[in-house]
Amino acid sequence: MANRAPRKTNQELLHDIYSATHELLKTDGYPAITFSRVAKMAHTGRPVLYRRWNSPFSMVVAAEEYMNNESDDYYESVDYSGHTLRENLIATISHFNGSPEYIKAFLIELGKGSADVMTFMADMQKQNIRIMDRIFAQAQVTGEIQRSTTEYVKLLPFNLLMHQVMMTQDGLDDRFVAEMIDTVVLPAIMAQQPA
Numbered sequence: 001m002a003n004r005a006p007r008k009t010n011q012e013l014l015h016d017i018y019s020a021t022h023e024l025l026k027t028d029g030y031p032a033i034t035f036s037r038v039a040k041m042a043h044t045g046r047p048v049l050y051r052r053w054n055s056p057f058s059m060v061v062a063a064e065e066y067m068n069n070e071s072d073d074y075y076e077s078v079d080y081s082g083h084t085l086r087e088n089l090i091a092t093i094s095h096f097n098g099s100p101e102y103i104k105a106f107l108i109e110l111g112k113g114s115a116d117v118m119t120f121m122a123d124m125q126k127q128n129i130r131i132m133d134r135i136f137a138q139a140q141v142t143g144e145i146q147r148s149t150t151e152y153v154k155l156l157p158f159n160l161l162m163h164q165v166m167m168t169q170d171g172l173d174d175r176f177v178a179e180m181i182d183t184v185v186l187p188a189i190m191a192q193q194p195a
Helices: 010-026 037-042 044-050 056-067 085-096 100-112 115-141 151-168 175-191
Strands: none
Touching: 010 037, 010 044, 010 056, 010 100, 037 044, 037 056, 056 100, 056 115, 085 115, 085 151, 085 175, 100 115, 100 151, 115 151, 151 175
């Protein structure tokens, strides 16, 4: 009888799946991500993947979050105190500058109008508004602003970042983020403050 490899723990299995997904994304690009290829690289069966994710895209999103050490409550735990409104905006938007391959995956699925990407977009917008609410609350405490803004302005930096990435399909540098905050986002925020 052949010796079988010891069964992986759930944590080990997820690590192998996320590592395989991340590696395939980096080396072969999003179109190469299939449940079959990831299962083979992670030394598991396709049914394991089908039970956990609706699509390769949802698996890519989970892998990206895992590889960046971001749990669902990561953004809720960020401390915005001790920094200016500008500093908090730049740090937050710079953090959202994901890998070009991950962004391409998002754009491909967005073009298809897949249910997973639409759900992801809705969740992402809610999360982005919560982040901006926290940043604005801190700016109100320090007296930099008197009140919050419309949802449109709250989502403006994220939408501008997404637009720029769609146009260049590359990662963005800190200089671009700072210029975007200084020339578009901060003026839009200040335009909604009382005179």
